[in-house]
Amino acid sequence: MTDTLVSSDRKEVVIGFDRPFCVIGERINPTGRKLLMEEMKNGDFSRVEADAVAQVQAGAHMLDVNAGIPLADEPAILAETIKLVQSLVDVPLSIDSSIVAALESGLSVYKGKALVNSVTAEEERLEMVLPLVKKYGAAVVAISNDETGISEDPDVRFAVAKKIVERAADFGIPASDIVVDPLVMPVGAVNKAGASVFRLIRRLHDELKVNTTCGASNISFGLPNRHGMNAAFLSMAIGAGMTSAIMNPLHDEEMTGIRGADVMMGHDPDCMRWIRKYREPSAVDAGGEASRRDREGRRRRRA
């Protein structure tokens, strides 16, 4: 029954065992987005603004904000981005950096209780990040790797996550403020990645009783029909007990997989959110087929 509360100055969101799945929008991140990187470096935040609004409109409950730009003043840019995003949307943010000074800079301007993304079990990271999390009363994503890297053995990764939870307790941070990322490997490279991460998620849920998150699209890296695979992964991960993911909320297939899983878990009372989202007068009986046929028919007639 673990609840992790995060907030902005206007809104609280709870990541929890008996809650709808928490979608953390991943788009505000210049990694691999050359254009966004150039713009952010040059003080142009128009794309950040558009991404913030679009992701919340698409159903993101939180947004991840990353300003990882090589050779730039990341602490300053991250703080500026956070202030901007908080002025535009009311959802809580995940403050995402591998640079501790940037995390602190972001936390210092953030209004509400943030999610810090992230700490690993590496000794140096634990000693630097956990005091910050405590100082600002934040929650934190705990990634289950340490100095030895990422183990393929889910039991080792469980032990690593447990170590972070224990060390956090030493700093006065409760387990309910830790969201474990069990690390999703690409199933195209590691064939057992799906099955083994589900086992790990279940143990984290049942034994360590912590909330969980992941970079969901990792699972399909290098494979065709990534959205179809991500959707199956997300539904199954929710079935195994995963409670949030850092992902792109603009993709319908993934969001449908999540909304369906929320219904299956009993986290969408009377299916009201599902019905509100998908009800169309002509599509109630045919799962959208009727209206799709209508649109295609009209398109053909126009052609």
Added chain:
Amino acid sequence: MTDTLVSSDRKEVVIGFDRPFCVIGERINPTGRKLLMEEMKNGDFSRVEADAVAQVQAGAHMLDVNAGIPLADEPAILAETIKLVQSLVDVPLSIDSSIVAALESGLSVYKGKALVNSVTAEEERLEMVLPLVKKYGAAVVAISNDETGISEDPDVRFAVAKKIVERAADFGIPASDIVVDPLVMPVGAVNKAGASVFRLIRRLHDELKVNTTCGASNISFGLPNRHGMNAAFLSMAIGAGMTSAIMNPLHDEEMTGIRGADVMMGHDPDCMRWIRKYREPSAVDAGGEASRRDREGRRRRRA
């Protein structure tokens, strides 16, 4: 590690814990298909032929064959339909009737080891169907309800399934020849239907160690976007240990959910089936988006 082997005269199929999910095509069934019912009654089997071929082409591993036509000679029509279908496709069949004489008539003409659909825990059904299953060396779908109806309590349904397995053993039918249908209720009517059937599937898998099947589309009865919900349900049910379903294989969303779940379970070595199915030169990186945009672009340009 339970394997349920079924066969035609030309092909063996194994429903099993460590196997790809078994899709049993549901289309050859006049229930609710008025036109098909009229045609079958009048000896016109053209639609049966088309349905048989289309379902196998779409990826069905088995076909369910039902000839439930009120006031017609169901035993004769079922036997005729089975002979026809076996002449057209090589997949094993599930012989589906609530009339014991029709089951026997179907079994008597069937070539191979059929799946009998179905027996319940009602005393009369057990006494009539199980001897037939034994006589013809078939496998059987066991539906977890009895004289008292369908319990909403998954523990009661587990006990009912267990009773059928035990009674079958008395007739010399091994548990590996029993595929339990835990009964999927519409989640629009019973909000906990998803969560409770997953728990039941997991118990049937872990404790009773039997294969499982279900009428998958029941879950979304009465709700919009049925295909999206069915897909989420199927992925999650496979994650919980379900090994087959009686369903419509002509719907892409459901089939993608199943193929994705097979990958996640490690039942698609090196993702070869996934890659073969979805690889398009222009779609490898974008999950089909690129090619979809291409097609739509062409359509607009033509218009």
